[in-house]
Amino acid sequence: MSDSARAPTVQPLFLRIVHWINAVAVIAMTLSGWRIYNASPLYGFEFPAGLTLGGWLAGALAWHFTAMWLLAINLLAYLLYGLATGHFRRRFLPLWPREVLADLCDVVIGRAIHAPGRYNAAQRAAYLLAVAAIIAAILSGLAIWKPVQLQELTALMGGFETARRVHFFAMAALFLFLLAHVALALANKNSLVAMVTGKSEPTP
Amino acid sequence: MKRHKTSLADFRPRIERIERRLFLKQSLSLGALTMLSGCTLKDDDAVDRLLFAMSRFNDAAQAALFNPTKLAPIYAEADLTTPFPFNAYYDEAFAPVIDGDAYRLQLSGLIERKRPWPLRELRALPQVSQITRLVCVEGWSAIGKWGGVPFRIFLERIGADTSARYVGFRCADNYSTSIDMPSALHPQTLLALDFPGRPGETKYGFPVKVRIPTKLGFKNPKFVTEIFVTNDNPGGYWEDKGYNWFSGS
Numbered sequence: 001m002s003d004s005a006r007a008p009t010v011q012p013l014f015l016r017i018v019h020w021i022n023a024v025a026v027i028a029m030t031l032s033g034w035r036i037y038n039a040s041p042l043y044g045f046e047f048p049a050g051l052t053l054g055g056w057l058a059g060a061l062a063w064h065f066t067a068m069w070l071l072a073i074n075l076l077a078y079l080l081y082g083l084a085t086g087h088f089r090r091r092f093l094p095l096w097p098r099e100v101l102a103d104l105c106d107v108v109i110g111r112a113i114h115a116p117g118r119y120n121a122a123q124r125a126a127y128l129l130a131v132a133a134i135i136a137a138i139l140s141g142l143a144i145w146k147p148v149q150l151q152e153l154t155a156l157m158g159g160f161e162t163a164r165r166v167h168f169f170a171m172a173a174l175f176l177f178l179l180a181h182v183a184l185a186l187a188n189k190n191s192l193v194a195m196v197t198g199k200s201e202p203t204p
Numbered sequence: 205m206k207r208h209k210t211s212l213a214d215f216r217p218r219i220e221r222i223e224r225r226l227f228l229k230q231s232l233s234l235g236a237l238t239m240l241s242g243c244t245l246k247d248d249d250a251v252d253r254l255l256f257a258m259s260r261f262n263d264a265a266q267a268a269l270f271n272p273t274k275l276a277p278i279y280a281e282a283d284l285t286t287p288f289p290f291n292a293y294y295d296e297a298f299a300p301v302i303d304g305d306a307y308r309l310q311l312s313g314l315i316e317r318k319r320p321w322p323l324r325e326l327r328a329l330p331q332v333s334q335i336t337r338l339v340c341v342e343g344w345s346a347i348g349k350w351g352g353v354p355f356r357i358f359l360e361r362i363g364a365d366t367s368a369r370y371v372g373f374r375c376a377d378n379y380s381t382s383i384d385m386p387s388a389l390h391p392q393t394l395l396a397l398d399f400p401g402r403p404g405e406t407k408y409g410f411p412v413k414v415r416i417p418t419k420l421g422f423k424n425p426k427f428v429t430e431i432f433v434t435n436d437n438p439g440g441y442w443e444d445k446g447y448n449w450f451s452g453s
C-alpha cells in the first residue's frame with residue numbers, strides 16, 4: 001500500500017467508536033474502583049489517592065455507577081455486532097494454544113508481526129481475555145451491587161466476599177492487559193493510527 | 205458514657221433544616237448537588253450535574269429491580285461475625301447511651317395514631333429474629349442477628365399511610381435517613397430491639413434500630429427516636445452528602 005487515503009479500512013467506524021468508548025469506560029471504572037477499594041482495602045495496600053477518580057467515596061461511587069452503564073451498554077453493542085457480522089469469527093478464530101505460545105514468544109523477543117486488522121495468535125488470545133475480564137468484572141460487580149436481588153448470581157460467584165475478590169482480580173487482569181496493550185500500540189504506531197483513522201499506514 | 209435524653213430541642217437544627225428544604229422543594233437534589241460539587245471533579249458543575257442525574261436514574265433502576273417478595277439470604281449462628289463491627293459517622297466512644305425506661309419512639313407525618321411508643325409496648329408486639337448480612341457502602345460486610353417487630357406490622361399498627369412514598373428516620377445521634385415504602389414493607393425489614401453483641405451493649409443502636417437487609421448499612425439507622433411517613437423525599441445524613449439515595453442490596 002503506497003497511498004494511505006486509498007488504503008482499505010481495517011478498523012470499521014463502528015469498532016473504532018466502540019473501542020474508544022470502552023477505553024473511557026474501563027479507565028473511569030478502574031480509577032473510581034481504586035477509590036472505592038481504598039475505603040475498605042482487601043489486600044493490605046491502598047491505591048495512590050492521586051491516581052483515583054471521584055475525590056472521596058461518594059464521588060467515586062457516583063462515577064462508578066455512571067460509567068458502569070457506558071461499559072455494559074457498549075460491551076453489549078460490541079458483542080451483538082461481533083456475533084452478527086462474523087467479526088469475532090474472522091478476527092479471533094482459529095485460536096490454537098501452540099500458535100498463541102509461539103506468537104507470544106515472538107512478542108517477547110520483539111519479532112511479532114502486528115498487522116492492523118489481522119491479529120497474530122497472541123493478540124487474538126489477549127483480546128479475548130480482555131473481553132472475558134470485562135464480562136467477569138461486570139458479573140462480579142452486579143453480584144456485589146445486588147447480593148439480595150441477584151443473590152443467585154452472588155452465590156454463583158462464591159458468595160459476597162468471594163465476589164469482591166473476583167471483582168478485584170477481573171480489574172487486575174484488565175489493568176495488566178491495558179498496560180501491555182498501550183505499550184504495544186505505542187511501539188506499533190500503525191495499529192494505533194488504524195484504530196483512530198480506520199486506515200493502515202504503509203508498512204516500511 | 206454520657207446519658208442522652210431526647211427532647212424536641214435536640215432536633216431543632218434538624219427541623220429547621222427540613223423546613224428550609226420543604227421551602228426549597230428540590231431539597232434532595234440541591235443538597236446532594238452542593239455536596240458533589242467540589243468533591244468529585246474540581247469546579248466542573250456539568251460533570252457533577254451528570255453524576256447527580258445518573259444517581260437519580262440509578263434510584264429508579266434499583267426501585268424497578270427491587271422485588272418485594274425476594275428474601276435476603278439467611279445465615280446460621282455459626283456464621284455470625286464477632287465482634288460485630290461498630291460503624292457510624294463518629295467514633296464508638298461517642299455513641300449515645302439512651303435510658304430505655306424514659307425512651308419514647310415519636311411518630312409524625314402521614315400516620316393516623318401518632319401516640320409515642322415506650323419500649324415495653326414495642327416489646328409486646330409480635331417479635332421475630334433473623335441472621336442476615338449487613339453490607340457496608342465501603343465494601344466490607346458482616347453477619348449479624350437482629351430481633352424485633354416486623355416493620356410492616358408496626359406500620360399497620362400505627363395506621364401509617366402505606367400508599368405514601370417514603371419513611372424517614374431521625375436518630376439520637378443526629379443521624380437521619382429515609383427509605384422507599386416498598387422496602388419499608390419488605391417482610392424482613394425489622395424494627396429491631398435486639399442487636400448483635402453481648403447483652404447490655406448499647407453501641408449498636410439501643411433501644412431501637414431499623415434493620416433493612418435489602419439496603420446498604422448506612423440505610424439502617426441506629427438509636428431511632430422518630431419515624432415519619434411522607435411523600436417528599438426526606439434525604440438523609442449521607443444521602444445529602446452525595447451517596448446514592450436508594451442504595452438497595
